[in-house]
Amino acid sequence: xxxSAGDFVEYAKLMDAVDPLSIFHDRFAHDDSGLIYxxxxxxxxxxxxxATIVDDLVERQWAERLVRSWNEGWFDLPLRVGAKIARLxxxxxxxxxIADSTSVNLFKxxxxxxxxxxxxxxxxxxxxxxxxxxxxxxxxxxxxNRSHTIEIIPSADGIHGPVEAIMAALSDDVALLCLxxxxxxxxxxxxxxxxxxxxxxxxxxxLWDLSHSAGSTLVDLGAAHADLAVGCTYKYMNGGPGAxxxxxxxxxxxxxLSQPISGWxxxxxxxxxxxxxxxADGMRRFLSGTPSVLSLAAIESGVDLLLEAGMERIRAKSLxxxxxxxxxxEQLLExxxxxxxxxxxPNLRGSHISLGHAEAWRIDQAxxxxxxxxxxxxxxxxxxxxxxxxxxxxxxxxxAAHALEQIVRESLFVRYSAVTTGVT
Amino acid sequence: xxxSAGDFVEYAKLMDAVDPLSIFHDRFAHDDSGLIYxxxxxxxxxxxxxATIVDDLVERQWAERLVRSWNEGWFDLPLRVGAKIARLxxxxxxxxxIADSTSVNLFKxxxxxxxxxxxxxxxxxxxxxxxxxxxxxxxxxxxxNRSHTIEIIPSADGIHGPVEAIMAALSDDVALLCLxxxxxxxxxxxxxxxxxxxxxxxxxxxLWDLSHSAGSTLVDLGAAHADLAVGCTYKYMNGGPGAxxxxxxxxxxxxxLSQPISGWxxxxxxxxxxxxxxxADGMRRFLSGTPSVLSLAAIESGVDLLLEAGMERIRAKSLxxxxxxxxxxEQLLExxxxxxxxxxxPNLRGSHISLGHAEAWRIDQAxxxxxxxxxxxxxxxxxxxxxxxxxxxxxxxxxAAHALEQIVRESLFVRYSAVTTGVT
Numbered sequence: 001x002x003x004s005a006g007d008f009v010e011y012a013k014l015m016d017a018v019d020p021l022s023i024f025h026d027r028f029a030h031d032d033s034g035l036i037y038x039x040x041x042x043x044x045x046x047x048x049x050x051a052t053i054v055d056d057l058v059e060r061q062w063a064e065r066l067v068r069s070w071n072e073g074w075f076d077l078p079l080r081v082g083a084k085i086a087r088l089x090x091x092x093x094x095x096x097x098i099a100d101s102t103s104v105n106l107f108k109x110x111x112x113x114x115x116x117x118x119x120x121x122x123x124x125x126x127x128x129x130x131x132x133x134x135x136x137x138x139x140x141x142x143x144x145n146r147s148h149t150i151e152i153i154p155s156a157d158g159i160h161g162p163v164e165a166i167m168a169a170l171s172d173d174v175a176l177l178c179l180x181x182x183x184x185x186x187x188x189x190x191x192x193x194x195x196x197x198x199x200x201x202x203x204x205x206x207l208w209d210l211s212h213s214a215g216s217t218l219v220d221l222g223a224a225h226a227d228l229a230v231g232c233t234y235k236y237m238n239g240g241p242g243a244x245x246x247x248x249x250x251x252x253x254x255x256x257l258s259q260p261i262s263g264w265x266x267x268x269x270x271x272x273x274x275x276x277x278x279x280a281d282g283m284r285r286f287l288s289g290t291p292s293v294l295s296l297a298a299i300e301s302g303v304d305l306l307l308e309a310g311m312e313r314i315r316a317k318s319l320x321x322x323x324x325x326x327x328x329x330e331q332l333l334e335x336x337x338x339x340x341x342x343x344x345x346p347n348l349r350g351s352h353i354s355l356g357h358a359e360a361w362r363i364d365q366a367x368x369x370x371x372x373x374x375x376x377x378x379x380x381x382x383x384x385x386x387x388x389x390x391x392x393x394x395x396x397x398x399x400a401a402h403a404l405e406q407i408v409r410e411s412l413f414v415r416y417s418a419v420t421t422g423v424t
Numbered sequence: 425x426x427x428s429a430g431d432f433v434e435y436a437k438l439m440d441a442v443d444p445l446s447i448f449h450d451r452f453a454h455d456d457s458g459l460i461y462x463x464x465x466x467x468x469x470x471x472x473x474x475a476t477i478v479d480d481l482v483e484r485q486w487a488e489r490l491v492r493s494w495n496e497g498w499f500d501l502p503l504r505v506g507a508k509i510a511r512l513x514x515x516x517x518x519x520x521x522i523a524d525s526t527s528v529n530l531f532k533x534x535x536x537x538x539x540x541x542x543x544x545x546x547x548x549x550x551x552x553x554x555x556x557x558x559x560x561x562x563x564x565x566x567x568x569n570r571s572h573t574i575e576i577i578p579s580a581d582g583i584h585g586p587v588e589a590i591m592a593a594l595s596d597d598v599a600l601l602c603l604x605x606x607x608x609x610x611x612x613x614x615x616x617x618x619x620x621x622x623x624x625x626x627x628x629x630x631l632w633d634l635s636h637s638a639g640s641t642l643v644d645l646g647a648a649h650a651d652l653a654v655g656c657t658y659k660y661m662n663g664g665p666g667a668x669x670x671x672x673x674x675x676x677x678x679x680x681l682s683q684p685i686s687g688w689x690x691x692x693x694x695x696x697x698x699x700x701x702x703x704a705d706g707m708r709r710f711l712s713g714t715p716s717v718l719s720l721a722a723i724e725s726g727v728d729l730l731l732e733a734g735m736e737r738i739r740a741k742s743l744x745x746x747x748x749x750x751x752x753x754e755q756l757l758e759x760x761x762x763x764x765x766x767x768x769x770p771n772l773r774g775s776h777i778s779l780g781h782a783e784a785w786r787i788d789q790a791x792x793x794x795x796x797x798x799x800x801x802x803x804x805x806x807x808x809x810x811x812x813x814x815x816x817x818x819x820x821x822x823x824a825a826h827a828l829e830q831i832v833r834e835s836l837f838v839r840y841s842a843v844t845t846g847v848t
Contacts, residue, residue: 029487039491046487054718058478062665063453063470066798067463074665101713103687104528111567127699132688132713135701139686143535145569152699232714241486241498241717262563263527264556271803275551275576277559289525289556290656293665294478295716374490379695 003331011324012394021309021317021390028238028391036373036396036403041212041352041386044238049301057297075270077296078287084303085237085246088311089210089229090220095248097283098233098296099265102211102245103132105230106178108259108286109247110140113176113205113228114148116257120175120204123150126162128183133209137178143260148175159186160343166195170202177206181229182213182350185378187342189213189350192224200225205253211235215306216351216389218315227253236351236388238302243295247286254282263288309390317389318351321397325353325385328401336408341382352386354378355404361420362413363404370412371403379420427755435748436818445733445741445814452662452815460797460820460827465636465776465810468662473725481721499694501720502711508727509661509670512735513634513653514644519672521707522657522720523689526635526669527556529654530602532683532710533671534564537600537629537652538572540681544599544628547574550586552607557633561602572599583610583765584772587619594626601630605653606637606774609802611766613637613774616648624649629677635659635669639730640775640813642739651677660775660812662726667719671710678706687712733814741813742775745821749777749809752825760832765806776810778802779828785844786837787828794836795827803844 016022028045037045061069083093099105114123123137134152141148153162153169161183170177177199182189192208199206208229213219215236221229229248233239249257258279264270265287268278279285306314323346329338333355341354357363360381367373367383376384385400407413440446452469461469485493507517523529538547547561558576565572575593577586585607594601601623606613616632623630632653637643639660645653653672657663673681682703688694689711692702703709730738747770753762757779765778781787784805791797791807800808809824831837 029483031488035490037490043486043491043494045490046482051482051487054478054482058470058475058664058722059453062467063475064455066459066461066469067467067800068798069665070467100524100528101687101715103689103713104524104685107685107687107712115567130688131691131697131699134699135686135688135691138701139684143539143684144567234714240482241493242714242720243718244716245713260563260567261528261531262559263525263531264554264559265527267555267559273555273803275555275558277562288531289527289669290658290666291525292668292716292719294667294722295719296666298482298718374492376491379697 003327008328008398012398015320015394019317021313024305024309024390025393027305033372036399038373038375038385038387038392038396038400040388040392041235041384042376043234043241044236044302044388045391046240047238047301047305050240050298053301054294054298057294074293077293078291079283081296081300081303082246082283084300084307088303088306089214089248090222091248092222092251094282095251096246097286098244098246098299099287099291100244102209102230102232103136105245105247106133106136106209107140108261109207109228109230109249110137110176110178111144112257112259113207114140114144117175117205120173121148122171122174123148124153124166124169124174124177125150126153126155126166126179128155128161128186128188129180130184130209130211133178133180159188159341160348161188161190163195167198170198170204172203174202174204177204180209180212181219182217184212185341185382186354187212187350187352188348189217192219192226196224196226213350216314216318218311221248226250233299237299237306239299240295243299244292249283249286259286261288265289305390314389318387319346321387321389321392321394322346322349322351322353324394325387325397325401328398329355332401332405336405338404351389352384355383355385356381357383359413362416362418363407365416366407366413367403371407373400373403375400427751432752432822436822439744439818443741445737448729448733448814449817451729457796460823462797462799462809462811462816462820462824464812464816465659465808466800467658467665468660468726468812469815470664471662471725471729474664474722477725478718478722481718498717501717502715503707505720505724505727506670506707508724508731512727512730513638513672514646515672516646516675518706519675520670521710522668522670522723523711523715524668526633526654526656527560529669529671530557530560530631530633531564532685533631533652533654533673534561534600534602535568536681536683537631538564538568541599541629544597545572546595546598547572548577548590548593548598548601549574550577550579550590550603552579552585552610552612553604554608554633554635557602557604583612584767585612585614590619591622594622594628596627598626598628601628604633604636605643606641608636609765609806610778611636611774611776613641613772616643616650620648620650637774640738640742642735645672650674657723661723661730663723664719667723668715673707673710683710685712689713729814738813742811743770745811745813745816745818746770746773746775746777748818749811749821749825752822753779756825756829760829762828775813776808779807779809780805781807783837786840786842787831789840790831790837791827795831797824797827799824
């Protein structure tokens with residue numbers, strides 16, 4: 001069936017008009033250039049309320065209240081805002097805490113999980129995993145005297161997760177299965193419940209990286225009985241550049257796990273200043289040093305917006321928007337050499353769509369500099385179009401697809417160098 | 425010799441009048457309450473310029489430039505601002521980088537140092553060390569299969585560093601000597617050069633925590649040929665609450681050290697997204713995950729102010745101010761039961777003065793709530809008076825000493841509970 005150009009336009013108009021989340025668009029800052037921003041999977045837009053929070057933090061909490069602010073709210077931030085994130089990912093409010101970066105938290109939880117299972121030596125992951133997560137697993141293993149083997153299960157097509165091969169690899173020697181819930185490149189999304197259950201049947205613990213799913217995709221750690229998870233707050237949670245990450249440990253596991261970066265913020269009695277480390281009860285034991293308060297406090301309003309919008313509505317809109325983009329790709333872009341590097345099945349997909357093209361780098365440059373559309377680029381040949389349902393409109397999706405079509409049809413990309421010089 | 429009350433007042437007036445650093449007082453934010461802030465050793469005051477930096481970061485760099493800001497400056501922040509900190513601590517500009525928290529950085533460097541010396545099993549520290557540093561050393565050792573012994577050399581008087589006992593303990597089995605340059609409680613300050621040389625004679629590496637010295641005390645890592653150091657930026661550097669910390673690795677050691685939290689920010693080719701970790705050349709290899717940009721960018725103006733003021737002038741003023749406080753203590757406070765819990769010799773001391781008193785907790789509460797003086801309290805019985813020469817006046821010191829005198833002389837503290845309920 002051929003959909004006419006007019007139909008695509010009408011669809012976007014209609015969907016934007018009836019979108020129950022449309023009110024959230026203006027809760028975020030937008031400049032006057034008309035930028036079409038499709039990189040919320042890398043750095044989310046700034047919630048307007050965040051500027052007020054940051055201003056109060058700097059001008060009153062720091063400048064006036066000074067060190068007293070620690071007792072007036074700063075000490076509570078990691079657990080208090082963590083409890084809000086818990087509601088976005090199906091966790092309980094004493095199962096999530098904010099700390100450090102995703103990489104550091106992954107290190108802590110991977111090390112804790114491996115130490116809790118001294119008789120098992122296997123770590124399983126896949127090659128869709130964000131490379132930093134692979135590096136961290138290597139670092140943990142090296143640090144623990146190279147006592148573990150890391151098996152990176154390859155995806156058959158570079159798009160879909162190797163579910164069956166993972167299931168087959170889950171022997172009784174496996175200590176840890178560590179995967180990205182949604183893959184950073186293809187957006188392939190694992191079935192949390194099924195994969196966690198398979199790991200549990202083999203007696204292994206699961207450690208999920210939620211960075212590319214939480215905030216745009218339904219995550220229910222509780223229903224999945226997931227063991228451990230980490231995630232970042234600066235993508236779909238709109239927490240600000242490099243905002244601290246969160247970590248989740250299922251409540252019944254918290255007591256039996258100890259993490260290696262045992263700094264004072266994780267001590268049971270912060271100001272006793274005893275010479276020996278005694279981990280705090282509950283999630284505080286997963287803290288290490290003093291948190292970056294400015295960046296940490298700035299997270300809250302982005303999380304509040306997602307809670308207000310509701311993850312079910314966000315996911316519903318994400319499905320409609322990514323399906324719309326796939327339809328546009330099929331009609332307009334596939335004939336121009338674009339490949340769909342994301343799963344076709346929306347149930348296996350997060351909220352971004354990856355398109356491959358032999359001229360992807362130059363097209364990406366034209367998209368940014370001539371069309372004022374900001375996606376991101378992943379070497380060697382992938383353009384990622386991230387859709388953040390809480391602020392992206394159907395018309396944004398349409399505009400981007402038309403821009404890609406025009407760039408290739410009119411060869412607008414040829415003026416850019418084919419040499420990949422950096423990130424988007 | 426008895427100094428008259430009038431002499432003390434005249435001295436403060438005179439010294440404030442001729443103070444070459446007095447112009448910096450108003451470069452920091454002050455509220456209208458007349459607060460006397462003597463806790464810059466815990467959280468420094470806010471430089472006025474910081475508010476402008478943060479506002480630009482949020483409203484323009486994040487809100488408008490969005491992900492493009494990574495290429496427009498954010499990626500450079502850790503090394504660029506690190507190079508400025510290097511000038512405050514006698515390091516070269518390719519020897520310092522900003523990352524994570526002090527505890528996380530200590531973990532990374534301790535692990536790297538131990539791994540580089542597989543034949544040595546000893547770690548030496550002292551009991552003046554900030555407890556978090558002890559916890560981190562324990563954590564590192566535990567995860568390296570408890571293969572190391574940690575010897576905590578006790579201070580004879582709880583005030584002075586056990587220099588001779590440390591020298592004696594430096595056997596050829598010692599891998600690492602880890603000390604706070606300036607002790608968090610007593611302000612005792614080690615001779616960087618002499619102690620580092622002793623460690624080197626034994627073939628051990630040194631890891632200094634500069635958190636309580638850098639920014640108020642002269643630190644010359646280059647002259648001392650120091651190996652490794654970490655430090656925080658939120659105390660005397662005025663970088664903001666929980667601002668990211670820095671780490672130093674002497675240039676010739678950088679290549680031979682690898683740290684375990686091997687996240688993507690430390691990879692040699694950030695966006696190649698190769699499956700294997702290949703550490704970057706130079707200091708970047710000590711990065712782990714994505715930095716908290718808001719908190720990181722906020723550091724710069726505080727560092728700039730110290731560079732403008734000059735560390736020699738800051739140290740000279742610190743010496744005069746702490747000596748003044750000691751003289752006030754001797755004349756006014758010692759007769760009232762206050763003990764000097766810092767070294768009497770100014771050359772062995774950083775920029776805070778610790779006073780012990782049987783009623784320290786209640787006196788601390790009276791100081792805050794009746795006198796509008798903010799020090800900090802350390803259990804069980806110590807009041808720390810931190811002097812930040814870049815904004816503290818001689819008259820602040822005088823006021824605090826008079827307030828302490830009045831509180832005890834007039835028993836103003838008795839209305840407060842003797843139960844220690846928290847921090848200052």
